[in-house]
Amino acid sequence: MTRIKKLPALLLIVATSTIVAAQTRTQAQTEWQRMFDMGLKYGTALELYTALKSTAHGGLQSPPFARLPDWSGLWTASGGGSFFGLGPTGVSPKLTPAAAAALNKGKELDANGISYDENLSECGPPGFPRWLVIPFLREFIVRPEQTWLSSETVNNVRRIYTDGRNHPPVEDRFPLYYGDSIGFWDDQKLVIHTNQLMKRSMGRNEPEQSDQMETVEIWEKTDARTIEAKVWIYDPALYLEPWYLTRRYTQVANTDKSVRMNYWHCGENPNNDVYKTPDGSTQFREFTFSPKDKR
């Protein structure tokens, strides 16, 4: 009898939850499409950045600490879009023929279990924008004149200058792993423009980005445990039109403060050393714990 009375309530809860989830999904899709379309309106990342700055009435440079958001704590990537996958509305990135061919080749290698990381496996940095999708911990240090977006992986730091400086003059620019980033504050949102990026792999079995790549990001804390980054990527050697993705970072539960970011060196343990095999894949070198085992 009690079970029969509880059943309608349970059904109501399930139905309500389903409707709310569907509405949330629809809102997210609508927002994604709006952001994607906004990127299409501008020919370059700098044009988009300039338009955002104009909308923010110039934005804030070096605002006082009291006006800055609290992004303290440890964070970790918790998903969102990708550089080459479908967006939530079913839109796919339009790749140049060369990038599309490289992506297909990479998928073929993946299917055959062949993979090697030209960057991380050789103790190199992930670089930007791959930085957005790598795992391990993050720390975001917010100061009036600059914000540091740091990642545990190879101890990298992206410095976002918000003191009003511009990028170096064109004739003095040179490729950098994480590029050169300037930004402004639009209330609680950090808006970033990045250029001077380096030609290199976007990830394992993925196409290369070019040194023409430029990006715009809008970082914002959307709830107590989530920071979201809206990212527009412009790279005429990679994409036929700008691509957009949203990445989320979740605060790590660390009430006892036992989790800490430490120095990170990929060569710390020889058992992690790998090499590229003749077929282009990855293999461990000799383990220290089994020196006589045959490869």
Add this chain to the structure above:
Amino acid sequence: MNRIRVATFLFGALFVVVPLLVEAHHSGVMFDSTKEITVEGTVKEFQYTNPHSWLLVDVTNKDGSVTTWGFEAEGPTTLMQRRIRPSDFPFGTKVTITGNPMKDGRPGATWIKAVRADGKAFYPRGQAPQQ
């Protein structure tokens, strides 16, 4: 006692373990994600290192010889978030440990689950869903 068991990998675990192997210093292509291996032994050393940690386990074979197996997990901060600490596996700890073995037959594997003699289980890549 040396007990090695190779089983068909649980379908659901593919969705739990494989994505977490992506983008972590080296890829996981050296391991056979379709197989599981379980060994019993004693801890020789817990190398709590970046970007990957290794739990070394001495396993006594049927002929009395000892093979040191290495079970790979993520780095210290990931393990710390999974509540796996260096002090959980001191030298000599008896352990039954399961992982995806290396394709080339060397005594290495990814670490999926380790159970100490006191029954406490440790899942460095997160606990698999109940089947």
